[in-house]
Amino acid sequence: MPVVIENLNFTYSKKSAYENHALKDINLRIEDGEFFGIIGHTGSGKTTLIGHLNALLRIQAGSITVDDIVITPKNKKKLDFKKLRATLGMVFQYPEHQLFDETVERDVSYGPKNLKLSKEEVAARAKEAIEMVGLNYEEIKNRSPFDLSGGQKRRAAIAGVLAMHPKILVLDEPTAGLDPRGKKEILELISSIRTKICPTVIMISHNMDEIAALADRIAVMHEGKLVCVKKPCELFSETRLLDRLNIKMPQVTEIALRLAKAGISVGKGIVREDELTAAILSAVKGGIS
């Protein structure tokens, strides 16, 4: 079942001096098996939007359907929170800040334990999740999560979410604050999670290269409004829109544009490295022949 958001509105600190209309009339449909990207300037409401998906923020107006769970202002208190949060796994920005337990294994087990699963099931899921994120289970299970490296911590934290077996995975800037190699590894991890256990992924990112390479569709947020939802190749060929919203292009697209300006025609709508390589190769071959 897809994620459907209808007429969602949200205001922080209603009726006070700090009132802030953070979401304005959001309508959105995210299909099953889709990799859905969300971009937008800082403060545009991305985190607020995804906070609604598993009812961490109390819905004020509109409705959200996740799988077969409907969230509306009327039923927000009677919701089956456990089911909702097991269905939709949420990895926040800097997820390593949520680690707390003595060992990695126990920390990863926290989610499944909260779901009141049997002991064996919890242990099995913890093992599976730790291996899934590419950590060595036997070596790491009894170590303190606080002794791990930054990238390992983030993996452990992601494992804690995966252990709940979500059908939809939501990630808020999963690569923030990592070095290029750590970034690449996390992105590869997300791709493999997608093919193995959780095909639907929603990801917020400030890195256009990352989002262009991975996402099937990208939603652009601006000052609390949803500006558009487009395929990467369409979105990043609309230079004027990007300029207006102050969004940078992926480097690959930038290079393609400059090549085109320099007279080497590589075609339009190039957003991924492999596309660019192929286009350059064929252009060069064309030039030679």
Added chain:
Amino acid sequence: MRDISFGQYYAAESVVHRLDPRLKLILTIAYMVLVFFIQTFFGFGILFVFVLAVTFSARIPPLRLLRSLRTILILLLFTISITLLFYHNSAETPIAEWWIFSFYRSGFINSGLLACRLVLLIIGPTLLTLTTTPVSLTDAIESLLKPLSWIKIPVHAFAMIMSIALRLIPTLSEETHKIIAAQKARGANFDSRNPFKRAKALIPILIPLFVSSFRRADELAYAMDSRCYKGAKGRTRMKVMRFAWRDLFAFLVFGALFFGILLLRYNWWNWDWVRLITQW
């Protein structure tokens, strides 16, 4: 701006806000002493007028001031009813009776005076914190306690600790919200009826909070080190506190009030009109 009220400072442009925080602090202490010298409704009346005048010139909505009284409401009601029920002179006859209680004239008068005293006692410091940021208050305390550093008490260090703590309150509160959200997303349940389970549910919040506080402290220490912070020695201030004419004015107004109240109480020169007022 996030909605994290910092202390209870009420931001506004006013003379009262701009007064030297050291003066405000001293005057507030003097004011609280003064409250204890007053024993007549007339005296309290004068002080109420003064407080109202300050509130208006500070452009603080009076409701805001009343809200600060909410915290002592129960204490207030309790003391009033106790005094009302049990206070009386031995020679007095009750003016009213109800069920097993009798009410006396002096009981009414005394509970009224007590209520005035409590309310005025709370309002004074409230006005101070409404018009002065915690940071400038800390600076004021540091500046006033400076003589203590002559006997080797590290006043500056204490003040620095306090400013840092104040600065970190909103940051930590934001951090706490984030951690709570993250653990809720992992199915944490904070609404259990069982107090043990509730306490246990706090562990996944408190530990990450401690960890991040230590991390913050480390980072801050590095940042201070790399900017060559080495304590009070040779340190200058960004905001220098200077005595201005408005401070003198405020001092004189308050001095007149202080003198007037004491005159009403002690009537050093045995003036008749003073006796007349206080009897009334």
